[in-house]
Amino acid sequence: MLIQSNYRHPAAVAANMHFQVDETPTLIAQARPCAVSFYADGSAIYGQGQEAGPLYLVEFGAVRICRLTADGRRQISAFYFAGEVFGFESAGEHHFFAESIGGAGIRVLRMAHGEHTADAMLSLALHGLTRAQQHMLVLGRQNAVEKLAAFLVDLTQRQESEKLINLAMPRVDIADYLGVTLETVSRVFGKLKTSRIIRMNSAKQIEILDIDALTDLAD
Amino acid sequence: MLIQSNYRHPAAVAANMHFQVDETPTLIAQARPCAVSFYADGSAIYGQGQEAGPLYLVEFGAVRICRLTADGRRQISAFYFAGEVFGFESAGEHHFFAESIGGAGIRVLRMAHGEHTADAMLSLALHGLTRAQQHMLVLGRQNAVEKLAAFLVDLTQRQESEKLINLAMPRVDIADYLGVTLETVSRVFGKLKTSRIIRMNSAKQIEILDIDALTDLAD
């Protein structure tokens, strides 16, 4: 009928969560040290149905968390970048896929049990919940321009540079994150360009020219 | 209809627990007993910016969790019914509103600190996160018919009766939960009626005639 997801998935999915920066050192300190694994572009870090347990720290690159409908439409619920932790799930098995975007280095954090660990994880989980609810507002109540503005503002806040954004993911991933099509993403980028709000040095590198205008659009 | 202030034992409400069924008794056992408060239709149980801390158990009635955009658009991120627990937030202050729908009895659960409490809360938070992600898929990738079907299927699974649904909330709340307008909700109800998938005894009472068809639509 309607809304078609851009990306037809071959198979995998992952977990969920967002990280709380403050708690990350605590978690890492309590984890048993593990080597960093490299995941090639598109490869699954974990998948739906797989047993959950460890957390994952992104050392470099990016990760997407996604879920599919029966007919292959895809929703990306979150992106994770260097320094961020993901992999939360209900104790038991994963309900989503976690996949590398353009190649990523991932460190596994095998958590010891204990009160401190539980507190740190709770804090992370609650933070993720808050982010998830914010994203529901974007998905349910914002138009395409507002969605993309919100996405860009989020990226500026999570990355080092205030002005320059290097998009790790292709348009189709942005589309599936925002609940639109990749064509719409492309068109909105065009509008933001002609409005002099952003400038594009290349398809993957965005320069923020007017962060106030962008913030206003984002809500 | 109203079960006024009669405390329902956890075991008795376990059947319609939306959150992790197993953990609710644990939480209640660890909470210091508090009286049940009544919140009139539309009144706030807590609001944005307010300090978070306790959890809340719905004794009767229903609750909506919502957030507004700057220009007044609203997104409801979750409903909670009798026997369910809500009030999770990042430690600190609430980022959303919790409001009574049509009058609700709420018991405050003031949690002790400790490992068991943290584990139980973590479990609840992770479950909530999984639900949030599922709802993102609905908001971002499903059309109006699929959205409403998913909503009805969810209700049948959370309420006692398999066939009869008593909608606690008005059409506008359903609309704001599903990210559509109330007119669209009404029109989709009409389609489901003419398709013989549901029947409406009144605007608030829905009879499921073909749960398989509904489940198929929901995905």
Added chain:
DNA sequence: CGAATTATTGAAACATGTCAAGGATCGTGG
């Protein structure tokens, strides 16, 4: 019973999706 609220239905406008073509970019091998 009447007023206020809530729900339904219709017609038209609009945003976004769909389909299609062309252009840019990237990586690889000659």
Added chain:
DNA sequence: CCACGATCCTTGACATGTTTCAATAATTCG
């Protein structure tokens, strides 16, 4: 280093689902 194919991105024209605006009907409540 260039050429080539594959992938990714952009843009246009048109179709369509949903919103918007408006009017009527049903329900609730005092």
